[in-house]
Structures are given as structure tokens and as C-alpha cells.
Amino acid sequence: MPNVPHEPFTTAIQQSHIDLRGIYLGADFVRTFQLEAKKKYQIQIVGTETLETAGTLQGWFIGGLAKMYASYDLQLNDSIVLDFRDGTLIVTPPEARRKLPVAEGIILPTEAGSSESIPTETQAITEETVFARQKLKYLHIPEFAPANLTGWNPQSETDMYLVFGMLSENTDFRYCCGTSKNLLVKLGYNADTKPDAIFIDRSTDEYLMSEFKMYSSDFASNHNPNDVDVLVCWIDDAVNRTQLPKRVVALKDLREKAVKDGSISLDDLS
Numbered sequence: 001m002p003n004v005p006h007e008p009f010t011t012a013i014q015q016s017h018i019d020l021r022g023i024y025l026g027a028d029f030v031r032t033f034q035l036e037a038k039k040k041y042q043i044q045i046v047g048t049e050t051l052e053t054a055g056t057l058q059g060w061f062i063g064g065l066a067k068m069y070a071s072y073d074l075q076l077n078d079s080i081v082l083d084f085r086d087g088t089l090i091v092t093p094p095e096a097r098r099k100l101p102v103a104e105g106i107i108l109p110t111e112a113g114s115s116e117s118i119p120t121e122t123q124a125i126t127e128e129t130v131f132a133r134q135k136l137k138y139l140h141i142p143e144f145a146p147a148n149l150t151g152w153n154p155q156s157e158t159d160m161y162l163v164f165g166m167l168s169e170n171t172d173f174r175y176c177c178g179t180s181k182n183l184l185v186k187l188g189y190n191a192d193t194k195p196d197a198i199f200i201d202r203s204t205d206e207y208l209m210s211e212f213k214m215y216s217s218d219f220a221s222n223h224n225p226n227d228v229d230v231l232v233c234w235i236d237d238a239v240n241r242t243q244l245p246k247r248v249v250a251l252k253d254l255r256e257k258a259v260k261d262g263s264i265s266l267d268d269l270s
Helices: 015-020 027-032 066-071 120-124 157-170 182-186 216-221 251-261
Strands: 009-012 039-043 051-058 079-085 088-092 173-178 197-200 209-215 232-236 247-249
Touching: 009 027, 009 157, 015 197, 015 251, 027 051, 027 079, 039 066, 066 251, 157 173, 157 209, 157 251, 173 209, 209 216, 247 251
Parallel strands: 039 088, 209 232, 232 247
Antiparallel strands: 009 079, 039 051, 079 088, 173 197, 197 209
16 A cells, blocks of 8 residues: 555554564554565564565564564663554664664563572573574575464473464564475584474574473473573473573463463454
8 A cells, every 4th residue: 555644653562462472553553554464574673774674464563573672672661663664564663772792582470480580590501592502514404484383282392392383473483394304404403302493583584403392391301491492481480590491382372372462362262
């Protein structure tokens, strides 16, 4: 559609926006530019350098903004300026909130406590990715683009792949592929047990070794935190955080926030 003359639109950052890696556009904005629900839009984040990403519109909420939250120290009620030109959503965060270096990934508040309660001993886990630490060989790995996959109350780790496929835009990660013995040998990966999947960091485009568990407390039974970058679990119940990777995504909590904030609908989950 052609560009529409309009007054500037703004939105205020809420905690759910930070948790879900998105922003609330509002009904007036969506109607003014005739945006379509469940359509993916290109997004430009304007600042010292322009960052590009993409997100899917759900109601008045759009996700896929991990790059913005990694690059800006956004706080509650910070004002974000919005525009829409030539089919692209233009997002301008306050430049004063720019942060360097780019932050590491998401650790969601969970039943075991919030990220602030995690013991300082977790800093013993190196911040380098497994790919960097093990100096794995470079291979181009085709990235999987999940459709609107479904899942509700997972009964196994397989179910969790489906839930993550729906919620991945609300995290810092894109799903690349599952691992196989052949792929890990080609990469030169060295560990006693193999991870489940390879993710791509939305902010840095780095490959990340990832593991899926129903409960985060199951991770330590057969994995070392230095061999995995991201743990995806349904319920984060682990008490000893030193036994976990630095980045943990709790899907049950994330799903509930996404439903509450309108990032996904109950119809999508049934």
C-alpha cells in the first residue's frame, strides 16, 4: 500500500514486551496502515546503525525484535517511535538507551526464581559459544523456517520442538536444524553427549548448540553446561544454576505471557 500521511506514533515499553521480544503497535497504527494479522513484516530498527529483522503481527503485537532488546537497555515506559514505509515497519528506540557490547541471550523468570536470583557462580560458565570455544569448522547449515506449528501440553521432548516453533519469534533464537552424528563429526564437535539442535542467535547470527528437556533439572543428568549454549525446557525447576547453560528458555512461562499479551492465540495452540 502507498505511504500514509500521519502524525508520529509512539508506544511505551512494558515488561511483557521485553520478555516476548516484541512491541505493542496498537489498534490505531495497525488500522492506519492496514496491516494484516499473522503476516510477517520486515522491520528496521533505527539508531547508530540500522538493524534489520522481521516479525509476525499477532493482533496489535509484533515479535521478532530480539536485536533491539540486545542492542538497547530498554526500561519500562521508554517511548518507542513507530512508522511504516514501503512495506517496512520502522522502529526508533531512544538512542540514550544504546548499550555496548550486545547483550547475551534470554533467561526468563521462572518458577525457580527470576534472573536476578541466579547465583553469581554461573559466571564461571564461559560466555563464548560452543562453536567459538571448540573452534568448530565452518559449515553452511540451511536454516529451518517454522510454520504455524502447534502443541499445547507437551508429553515428550518431541512436543517441545513444536511449541518452540510457534514461540521462537518471542526468543533470541531461530531454529536452524536438529543435530546428527554425521553433522557433529563434520563440525569437529567434541563432547560425551550430543545436543539436540542448532539454533541461530538473532542478534549475532552465530550458531548455538541447544538442548531440549521437559524439566531444566533433567539437564545435569547427562550434559555439561559448557557443551551447550541454550537449554529449552517446559518447566525451569533447577535450583543449582551452575549446572545449566547460561541461557535458559522456559516455554511454559513464555507461552502464558504470549497468550496474555496477544502474541499468540489459544486457537493457535489447540
